[in-house]
Amino acid sequence: AQTVTQSQPEMSVQEAETVTLSCTYDTSENNYYLFWYKQPPSRQMILVIRQEAYKQQNATENRFSVNFQKAAKSFSLKISDSQLGDTAMYFCALLTGNQFYFGTGTSLTVIP
Amino acid sequence: KAGVTQTPRYLIKTRGQQVTLSCSPISGHRSVSWYQQTPGQGLQFLFEYFSETQRNKGNFPGRFSGRQFSNSRSEMNVSTLELGDSALYLCASSREQVSSYNEQFFGPGTRLTVL
Numbered sequence: 001a002q003t004v005t006q007s008q009p010e011m012s013v014q015e016a017e018t019v020t021l022s023c024t025y026d027t028s029e030n031n032y033y034l035f036w037y038k039q040p041p042s043r044q045m046i047l048v049i050r051q052e053a054y055k056q057q058n059a060t061e062n063r064f065s066v067n068f069q070k071a072a073k074s075f076s077l078k079i080s081d082s083q084l085g086d087t088a089m090y091f092c093a094l095l096t097g098n099q100f101y102f103g104t105g106t107s108l109t110v111i112p
Numbered sequence: 113k114a115g116v117t118q119t120p121r122y123l124i125k126t127r128g129q130q131v132t133l134s135c136s137p138i139s140g141h142r143s144v145s146w147y148q149q150t151p152g153q154g155l156q157f158l159f160e161y162f163s164e165t166q167r168n169k170g171n172f173p174g175r176f177s178g179r180q181f182s183n184s185r186s187e188m189n190v191s192t193l194e195l196g197d198s199a200l201y202l203c204a205s206s207r208e209q210v211s212s213y214n215e216q217f218f219g220p221g222t223r224l225t226v227l
Binding site: 004043045047098099100102103 | 115116145147152153154155156157160167168170202204209210211215216218219220221
């Protein structure tokens with residue numbers, strides 16, 4: 001069975017600071033992909049960043065980067081220079097077997 | 113290009129009733145996936161439809177069913193509603209079948225409340 005665990009239900013960060021959201025996963029599959037999605041309040045969910053498990057290099061998208069530790073099955077998201085628009089629910093997701101498995105989410109609030 | 117649309121946006125039903133939710137994917141997208149989002153469980157996969165065929169199904173009871181039409185629009189039906197079915201139901205479309213290189217685009221969701 002595949003599982004995705006986000007152990008931080010809520011987090012806050014001061015504007016312009018850096019915050020890291022944690023995610024651990026479990027799968028017995030060798031071929032899988034990891035994603036972070038963002039769901040702003042009352043707005044649609046959008047893809048933030050994706051990581052291929054076979055790539056050792058951590059993915060980066062502007063202010064967003066991941067720390068992918070394959071052996072530890074850990075996939076954390078770092079947001080640098082946090083902005084008010086980063087306030088949202090963040091979901092970690094695992095894709096394997098052509099199906100997505102999502103964590104329970106971390107609600108991030110950026111404080112002005 | 114218009115995004116994924118879902119109707120209705122809000123719905124209130126009573127236990128035992130049935131409900132049908134609709135999802136219109138982005139033009140040109142042939143895959144539609146449905147998810148149930150609840151505060152305690154996060155997003156849970158319901159099913160994926162591709163070219164009018166159910167391609168994949170999550171671990172939900174048979175009360176949850178769906179279909180996809182030739183124009184790729186999809187409907188989800190829940191029969192004999194239970195209180196625990198109260199949730200935000202999201203649909204997501206992608207150009208082809210769900211895979212690592214076909215990004216999913218999510219709709220705004222339908223908020224279902226069962227009284």
